[in-house]
Amino acid sequence: MIANHRYLEASLFSFCIHAAIFLYIYGTFDTNTSQSLLISKPLLIELKFDLPSQNIQKKIPALTNVNTSTPIQSSQDIVYSKNKEASETSQDNGFIESNIANLLSEENEIKADKEQQEISMYAQKIISTIEDAWMKPRNIPEDLVANLRLKIRSTGRIIGVELIKSSGNIRFDNSALQAVRRVETFNFFNSIPRTLYEEEFQVLAISFNPS
Amino acid sequence: MIKNFLLAALLLIPMLSYGELFLEITKGSEDPYKVAMIPFEGNARLSKKLNNIIRNDLIRTGEFSILDEELLLPVKIVNDELVYSDWKLLGMDYLVTGTIVKTNNSLDINYEIYDVHKKRKVRSSKVFGIPNQIRQLAHYTSDGIYESITGIKGIAATRLLYVNEIKDSQLISTYKLMLADSDGANEKTLLSSSEPIISPSWSPDGRRVAYVSFETGIAKVFIQEISSGKREAVLSKDTQISSPSWSPDGKYLSLTLYQDGNAEIYILRLRDRILTRMTNQFAIDTESSWSPKGNKILFTSGRSGSPQIYELDLRKLNPKAKRVSFEGTYNAKASYLPKEEGIIFVHRSNDGLFHIALKYKRENFIRVLTEAKMDESPSVAPNGNMVIYGIKEENLSMLAGFSLSGAKFKLPASNGEVREPAWSNFLR
Numbered sequence: 001m002i003a004n005h006r007y008l009e010a011s012l013f014s015f016c017i018h019a020a021i022f023l024y025i026y027g028t029f030d031t032n033t034s035q036s037l038l039i040s041k042p043l044l045i046e047l048k049f050d051l052p053s054q055n056i057q058k059k060i061p062a063l064t065n066v067n068t069s070t071p072i073q074s075s076q077d078i079v080y081s082k083n084k085e086a087s088e089t090s091q092d093n094g095f096i097e098s099n100i101a102n103l104l105s106e107e108n109e110i111k112a113d114k115e116q117q118e119i120s121m122y123a124q125k126i127i128s129t130i131e132d133a134w135m136k137p138r139n140i141p142e143d144l145v146a147n148l149r150l151k152i153r154s155t156g157r158i159i160g161v162e163l164i165k166s167s168g169n170i171r172f173d174n175s176a177l178q179a180v181r182r183v184e185t186f187n188f189f190n191s192i193p194r195t196l197y198e199e200e201f202q203v204l205a206i207s208f209n210p211s
Numbered sequence: 212m213i214k215n216f217l218l219a220a221l222l223l224i225p226m227l228s229y230g231e232l233f234l235e236i237t238k239g240s241e242d243p244y245k246v247a248m249i250p251f252e253g254n255a256r257l258s259k260k261l262n263n264i265i266r267n268d269l270i271r272t273g274e275f276s277i278l279d280e281e282l283l284l285p286v287k288i289v290n291d292e293l294v295y296s297d298w299k300l301l302g303m304d305y306l307v308t309g310t311i312v313k314t315n316n317s318l319d320i321n322y323e324i325y326d327v328h329k330k331r332k333v334r335s336s337k338v339f340g341i342p343n344q345i346r347q348l349a350h351y352t353s354d355g356i357y358e359s360i361t362g363i364k365g366i367a368a369t370r371l372l373y374v375n376e377i378k379d380s381q382l383i384s385t386y387k388l389m390l391a392d393s394d395g396a397n398e399k400t401l402l403s404s405s406e407p408i409i410s411p412s413w414s415p416d417g418r419r420v421a422y423v424s425f426e427t428g429i430a431k432v433f434i435q436e437i438s439s440g441k442r443e444a445v446l447s448k449d450t451q452i453s454s455p456s457w458s459p460d461g462k463y464l465s466l467t468l469y470q471d472g473n474a475e476i477y478i479l480r481l482r483d484r485i486l487t488r489m490t491n492q493f494a495i496d497t498e499s500s501w502s503p504k505g506n507k508i509l510f511t512s513g514r515s516g517s518p519q520i521y522e523l524d525l526r527k528l529n530p531k532a533k534r535v536s537f538e539g540t541y542n543a544k545a546s547y548l549p550k551e552e553g554i555i556f557v558h559r560s561n562d563g564l565f566h567i568a569l570k571y572k573r574e575n576f577i578r579v580l581t582e583a584k585m586d587e588s589p590s591v592a593p594n595g596n597m598v599i600y601g602i603k604e605e606n607l608s609m610l611a612g613f614s615l616s617g618a619k620f621k622l623p624a625s626n627g628e629v630r631e632p633a634w635s636n637f638l639r
Contacts, residue, residue, distance in 0.1 A: 135242035139615040141571040
């Protein structure tokens with residue numbers, strides 16, 4: 001009996017270790033990549049369907065909430081989610097019971113809204129600049145997707161390009177990299193507010209998804 | 212009048228001196244890499260020749276545009292650092308420089324590739340050779356340039372097999388099995404016969420070829436060693452044997468045998484010449500070709516009433532042929548792309564014309580890639596980016612090629628007609 005018990009314990013222990021290893025390999029603990037993909041989701045949707053900008057605004061808060069684990073983002077997210085609750089209560093109770101906290105949060109919400117609008121505007125500009133520079137190669141299979149990560153200076157100069165997900169087709173990957181090379185500098189970057197740049201546009205993930 | 216004559220003479224001279232290589236680029240790709248090639252330092256005559264061959268190799272891929280020599284700037288080096296800004300202004304993506312080092316019994320090429328955007332050297336390589344191998348060296352160099360820029364292995368240093376038919380004044384034909392560099396230069400005759408030769412096929416190591424010769428009156432498959440010219444019939448049977456295709460490990464040859472009353476696919480183990488029958492059908496089964504991993508073969512069969520392409524999984528016991536082409540009433544002569552992501556084949560369109568087409572495995576439609584009338588026998592380059600095939604122009608057969616990225620080129624025969632091209636594997 002004792003021996004069996006030991007085996008059970010040992011197998012549980014081994015299971016835990018293996019589970020930990022698999023989770024590590026699948027990137028569960030890898031907070032870094034999920035952070036950089038933050039901006040890529042709206043970009044991806046844009047490249048795919050050319051949705052109106054409202055949808056992007058909806059998408060971004062949803063994503064930021066998922067990624068609260070990352071230190072840089074967290075403070076902003078908490079503020080944002082609080083805003084949301086606050087604004088809901090203020091609507092329920094009407095204007096009479098509004099206090100200074102509500103007023104402040106309203107202000108914050110307007111500010112956050114404006115910021116989201118700005119983000120989507122600049123994201124749109126980035127997308128259209130890259131789209132203009134991109135030549136989709138001929139005779140490649142459909143449903144290919146490649147993701148790139150760009151590091152961009154505040155001047156708009158692209159200082160680093162990295163293929164984070166290959167499409168499996170070298171010609172397609174090359175065309176994406178070549179498009180970014182051709183762009184070289186986003187010349188509207190100097191109009192992006194410094195804080196916004198630091199929060200959102202220093203590192204970008206871009207998905208090339210023509211299907 | 213004299214002026215006109217002079218002009219005509221001037222125009223003729225280059226055509227004559229480059230008679231072996233007449234390369235016609237008919238179309239380039241939309242977004243080529245822009246490359247400035249500085250003439251290599253060293254012997255001026257060799258440098259010019261080298262430069263020409265590399266330039267042609269790169270342009271033929273359709274993925275490069277090379278800056279005109281007149282527009283080249285001097286290469287400036289400040290504090291051991293190349294000055295990139297000039298090249299950037301010219302819109303260049305890459306800069307290639309090199310030197311030729313020639314001694315009495317060796318000819319080496321050093322070359323460097325600079326990335327103008329990243330502002331750094333991305334490759335520095337050396338190619339070793341002997342003096343009369345300038346073409347080979349040039350091809351190796353252009354493959355190095357191609358690979359370091361695109362990440363795809365180059366195919367300039369690969370070779371082609373094809374059949375050349377020459378008619379004499381009495382219209383009697385001579386058939387020649389020819390071997391040439393991938394640019395059509397360096398032609399060599401492997402076999403000359405008064406009877407037709409068809410279906411040449413490379414062994415995967417590039418040392419031997421298999422082909423069908425009608426020299427005995429009926430179709431027979433022969434294997435020939437390239438270096439020695441030694442040849443033998445693969446089977447001493449008294450039946451028609453055709454369309455040989457080598458397995459990727461070089462151990463087997465798939466064949467079409469007519470001993471059962473109609474054409475059936477067989478696989479021959481070369482070591483002991485044991486034959487295994489792969490198809491058993493009242494209809495014609497022929498034109499087999501192996502998958503890159505050697506676990507499947509494609510073939511053409513008439514079992515559905517029209518020629519269509521079928522696939523056979525060799526790992527299964529008693530494998531059943533799976534039909535893979537469904538569009539139209541004629542699909543034939545298929546071969547796999549190197550990663551098995553799709554097949555290239557001959558397709559008859561609704562207008563009754565024959566074109567080369569591509570079908571990706573995951574797609575349920577085909578892509579027609581050529582637009583002449585009678586396109587035939589496509590052969591895929593080992594990097595999967597180019598295809599060479601036979602065309603007819605004014606009733607003359609010649610070779611044409613295209614890259615999947617959209618470039619097109621032609622290789623007209625220097626003499627007579629050419630057909631049935633076969634692209635070798637990588638040869639290094």
